[in-house]
Amino acid sequence: EDQVTQSPEALRLQEGESSSLNCSYTVSGLRGLFWYRQDPGKGPEFLFTLYSAGEEKEKERLKATLTKKESFLHITAPKPEDSATYLCAVQAGGGGSEKLVFGKGTKLTVNP
Amino acid sequence: DSGVTQTPKHLITATGQRVTLRCSPRSGDLSVYWYQQSLDQGLQFLIQYYNGEERAKGNILERFSAQQFPDLHSELNLSSLELGDSALYFCASSASTVRAPYEQYFGPGTRLTVT
Numbered sequence: 001e002d003q004v005t006q007s008p009e010a011l012r013l014q015e016g017e018s019s020s021l022n023c024s025y026t027v028s029g030l031r032g033l034f035w036y037r038q039d040p041g042k043g044p045e046f047l048f049t050l051y052s053a054g055e056e057k058e059k060e061r062l063k064a065t066l067t068k069k070e071s072f073l074h075i076t077a078p079k080p081e082d083s084a085t086y087l088c089a090v091q092a093g094g095g096g097s098e099k100l101v102f103g104k105g106t107k108l109t110v111n112p
Numbered sequence: 113d114s115g116v117t118q119t120p121k122h123l124i125t126a127t128g129q130r131v132t133l134r135c136s137p138r139s140g141d142l143s144v145y146w147y148q149q150s151l152d153q154g155l156q157f158l159i160q161y162y163n164g165e166e167r168a169k170g171n172i173l174e175r176f177s178a179q180q181f182p183d184l185h186s187e188l189n190l191s192s193l194e195l196g197d198s199a200l201y202f203c204a205s206s207a208s209t210v211r212a213p214y215e216q217y218f219g220p221g222t223r224l225t226v227t
Binding site: 031032034036041042043044046049087089091097098099100101102103104105 | 114116143145147154155156157160167168170200202204206213214215216217218219220221223
């Protein structure tokens with residue numbers, strides 16, 4: 001069964017204090033690994049897709065990386081507006097379904 | 113704005129009742145997915161439709177059903193509602209199932225409260 005585990009569950013940072021969020025996964029044939037940002041009461045907002053080990057993607061203060069067993073979301077010099085829950089999800093290949101299997105998320109709080 | 117729309121935003125109903133949640137995918141997207149998000153379970157896949165046909169089912173209860181119409185909008189029907197069905201229900205859509213990119217874009221959700 002495909003599984004995604006995210007750590008830590010919650011993270012508090014001071015503005016400007018860089019850190020990383022972890023996403024460990026087990027999946028039968030990874031088709032893609034996805035990062036989303038979710039604000040309270042809102043729908044997940046797509047951030048990145050990573051397809052193969054060694055791949056990296058960047059957007060503003062965020063950088064996502066992928067290995068064969070885990071992905072990291074690096075946040076450089078965060079600002080209070082980066083406060084949100086960050087979700088990681090995997091999609092397995094093999095046909096039949098393109099469902100996403102989500103982790104439970106990391107709740108990030110950035111204090112000014 | 114993801115381009116995926118969902119109505120209604122909020123729904124309050126009593127146990128035993130039936131409700132219908134509606135979703136319009138992004139223009140041109142053929143695949144629609146439904147997910148349930150509760151505090152303790154996180155985001156859980158319910159069901160997927162592709163161009164009007166059911167493609168995959170997750171842990172969807174027998175009391176729940178869905179369909180996708182010729183104009184590609186989708187409806188999720190929840191019946192014999194129980195207190196435990198209270199949750200956020202999200203619809204997502206994607207452009208392709210066989211060629212990258214595969215990312216799914218989520219709507220704003222429907223918050224269902226069963227009293």
